[in-house]
Amino acid sequence: IGIPVKALVTNASETIFKYTNDRVLGSYFGNVTLEYEKNISLAKYQLEKYKNDPAREALAYARWGGSLVNLGKLEAADAKLKQALALDSNQAPIYTSRARYYFVLRDYKKALEYSKKSYACLPKNSPDYQRVNAFLNLGYFYSFNNQSDSAIAYYHKALAVDPKGALAYYNLSYEYLIKGDTTQCLDLVEKALANDLGLATIKEDPDMVPLMNHPRVKEMLAKYEE
Known part of the structure; x- marks a missing residue:
């Protein structure tokens, strides 16, 4: 049909992302299938989708950084989590990912500190889960x-x-x-x-x-x- 396969796959992926609740998809990749590379791809997509929306950009960087932590790429994870905090310091998922980062480093005191910050940032009407x-x-x-x-x-x-x-x-x-x-x-x-x-x-x-x-x-x- 004259369209490169790579372009077809990319277009199909973007269509799926466009018509799917991307936060739900992120939870699926991050917590169910443990497909961290796909979660990073989702984060990149979100950065494009939510450009000029600092809160959502921050969450995308937190997703990216958290996935890098799970992949053991701690230096890169640190950089992404710093980008997230620079955009919005009131998002619980950023601190959750930072807590995991310090846990992997076996700095349990800082892991607890950031877990407390994450909880403090949860809105009062947060879902039970x-x-x-x-x-x-x-x-x-x-x-x-x-x-x-x-x-x-x-x-x-x-x-x-x-x-x-x-x-x-x-x-x-x-x-x-x-x-x-x-x-x-x-x-x-x-x-x-x-x-x-x-x-x-x-x-x-x-x-x-x-x-x-x-x-x-x-x-x-x-x-x-x-």
Whole structure:
């Protein structure tokens, strides 16, 4: 038909982006399929689409930077996240990506600091899933800062919003494991499984290795493998 294949693919992609909620598509690439290169392509598209809209440009750079963090390209990620902050310093996703950046660098204190900033930037009418994610992140980073009681408090905040949050139950189980309360730990693992936590999470978790031969763990694995 006389049109280069590359042009056809590009035009098709832009049409898909144009008629799709690009924020939903970004969550899909970033959290479901883990296609970080595609998420970067989406960010570039958004920078064109939302040119001269600083808030949306900032979010696009945050998406780009966060994807680079996940790809292990930290120097490039740092540059993109700085561009995001220069455009708009009131966007929660920028600080969430920055928190992940510092977590990868094992600077857990700064990861917690930026997670707090992210939560502070959430609008009061934020959807429940955003609040849950913020509480889970705070709990996780408090845990890595050896502040178990604060971690527990934030996991409970997540469960107050979403009582079926499998990840909150599972993360809570770790806090009781390190406190030496095996019974409470396994009660929470069972709640996580009852709320659709995948068995692979338990089987692949090095923190669960000491408990894999525990009768209750064996019973749970047998039950949920059926």
